[in-house]
Every structure is written in structure tokens, then in C-alpha cells.
Amino acid sequence: xxxxxxxxxxxxxxxxxxxxxxxxxxxxxxxxxxxxxxxxxxxxxxxxxxxxxxxxxxxxxxxxxxxxxxxxxxxxxxxxxxxxxxxxxxxxxxxxxxxxxxxxxxxxxxxxxxxxxxxxxxxxxxxxxxxxxxx
Amino acid sequence: xxxxxxxxxxxxxxxxxxxxxxxxxxxxxxxxxxxxxxxxxxxxxxxxxxxxxxxxxxxxxxxxxxxxxxxxxxxxxxxxxxxxxxxxxxxxxxxxxxxxxxxxxxxxxxxxxxxxxxxxxxxxxxxxxxxxxxxxxxxxxx
Numbered sequence: 198x199x200x201x202x203x204x205x206x207x208x209x210x211x212x213x214x215x216x217x218x219x220x221x222x223x224x225x226x227x228x229x230x231x232x233x234x235x236x237x238x239x240x241x242x243x244x245x246x247x248x249x250x251x252x253x254x255x256x257x258x259x260x261x262x263x264x265x266x267x268x269x270x271x272x273x274x275x276x277x278x279x280x281x282x283x284x285x286x287x288x289x290x291x292x293x294x295x296x297x298x299x300x301x302x303x304x305x306x307x308x309x310x311x312x313x314x315x316x317x318x319x320x321x322x323x324x325x326x327x328x329x330x331x332x
Numbered sequence: 333x334x335x336x337x338x339x340x341x342x343x344x345x346x347x348x349x350x351x352x353x354x355x356x357x358x359x360x361x362x363x364x365x366x367x368x369x370x371x372x373x374x375x376x377x378x379x380x381x382x383x384x385x386x387x388x389x390x391x392x393x394x395x396x397x398x399x400x401x402x403x404x405x406x407x408x409x410x411x412x413x414x415x416x417x418x419x420x421x422x423x424x425x426x427x428x429x430x431x432x433x434x435x436x437x438x439x440x441x442x443x444x445x446x447x448x449x450x451x452x453x454x455x456x457x458x459x460x461x462x463x464x465x466x467x468x469x470x471x472x473x474x
Binding site: 321 | 341342402403405406407409410411412413414415418421422425439440442443444445446447448449450451453454456457458461
């Protein structure tokens with residue numbers, strides 16, 4: 198993976214740190230949001246029982262969801278910061294494909310999801326596919 | 333509780349997840365490139381940009397994406413939903429090829445095939461890992 202040449206090109210370590218910040222904050226956000234939605238329960242059932250207002254209240258009053266959204270916001274601003282220093286053609290595929298793999302690892306460790314051989318294969322295939330498509 | 337196999341409605345929610353995000357990003361990109369350069373000296377122009385048609389449609393689509401994404405996460409695993417979001421990239425590439433008549437390189441066709449095969453792998457398996465009852469289930473219990 199090569200770092201694109203820009204007028205003020207950051208060092209490879211700085212570029213790695215920027216990508217790592219996006220990937221880690223995005224993964225934390227996705228995992229916390231997923232944990233929040235699992236703790237709340239099936240939204241379709243809640244909406245059928247309490248209406249859209251009840252479903253919205255169940256989501257926005259969940260502390261895990263608020264923490265997840267905060268990390269997703271951090272990921273967004275990390276992305277903006279990285280785009281200010283690096284090319285989109287480098288940042289987008291690198292962060293999108295790495296996030297898929299870190300999410301699979303975090304899903305297994307923190308959410309105790311059954312990430313079997315089928316899901317690992319899919320994560321790796323989609324990761325390479327996203328990289329090829331966005332590069 | 334959740335269902336290991338998805339209903340047609342749930343597949344539709346996953347399709348919304350896949351379609352809304354890339355289309356929303358495309359609308360935002362199209363809207364922002366049509367605007368003159370925005371600087372921090374005039375932050376009001378950024379607020380005004382929100383009310384231009386392409387950006388308003390883009391924001392609407394991204395709100396739709398987040399709502400359907402949260403709904404999907406309430407009955408499916410994160411490692412099941414995420415490949416579906418990646419499939420949106422394939423949809424955009426195919427729209428670009430057959431609607432906008434863009435050229436797609438061999439490398440990108442390879443990416444499309446890999447994502448499609450990856451999503452196919454996940455879709456054949458169970459959507460949810462069995463876990464203890466959720467808050468909603470506990471409230472429903474007698």
C-alpha cells in the first residue's frame with residue numbers, strides 16, 4: 198500500500214495513525230451501536246407495540262447508543278482530518294476495508310457473535326472487494 | 333425474539349441499508365461540487381448548503397440509511413449486516429456502468445465479484461447469534 202504524493206505529504210507513521218484513528222473509532226462506534234440495538238430488542242416489534250415515538254424513545258434513551266453515536270462522530274471528524282492531509286483514493290479504500298475486518302474481530306470478542314468460517318471468509322472477500330472497487 | 337432466517341420485510345430493510353448510504357453520499361458529493369468553495373470565514377454558507385436540493389435529498393437518504401441500519405442491527409448480527417452495507421458499493425458501480433455508461437476497469441469488476449460472493453456467503457447463514465433475552469423481551473415477559 199503506497200501513500201499518495203501530496204504537497205505536504207505526512208510521514209508514513211502519521212498516515213498510519215490517521216487511518217488507525219478512523220478504523221478504531223469507527224469500530225468502537227459500530228460495536229457500541231450494535232450492542233445498544235441488541236439490548237433494546239427488535240425495533241419492528243417495539244414499533245408495532247408503542248408506535249414510532251416509542252421506538253425512537255427506546256433508541257435515544259439508551260446510553261450505549263449515545264456512546265456509539267459519539268464514537269461514530271469521532272470517526273467522521275477523523276476522516277475529515279485525514280482527507281485534509283491524504284488523498285481520498287488512499288483514505289477511503291484503506292479505512293473501509295480495514296474496518297470490515299476489525300468489526301468482525303470486535304464482533305466476536307465484544308458482542309460474542311458466532312463469527313464462523315463462513316463469516317470470516319465473507320469479511321475477507323468483502324474487504325478485498327471494497328479495496329479493489331474503491332482504489 | 334429474533335429469527336435466524338429473515339422475512340421478506342427484513343430483506344427489504346437490508347436492501348434499504350445497502351442502497352440509501354451510497355446514493356446519499358453520491359447526492360451529497362454532487363451537491364457539494366456544484367457549490368462554490370466554502371471557507372471557515374463564512375460558515376453560514378455551509379448551513380445554506382443544507383437547503384439546496386441535492387444535499388437535502390442526500391441528507392434524507394442518509395437518515396433513511398441510519399434508521400434502516402439501526403432496525404437491522406436490532407434483529408441481526410453486526411457481522412451479518414456490514415457486508416450488506418458494502419454491497420451498496422456494487423450497486424453504485426453497476427448504476428455507473430449501465431446508467432451513466434462509465435467504464436469499469438477489470439480491477440473493479442474483480443471487486444464487484446468478490447463483494448457479491450462474500451455477501452452470498454453471509455446471506456446463506458443464520459442472521460443472529462442466540463443470546464439472553466433483550467430489554468424488550470424482559471418487559472414483555474409475565
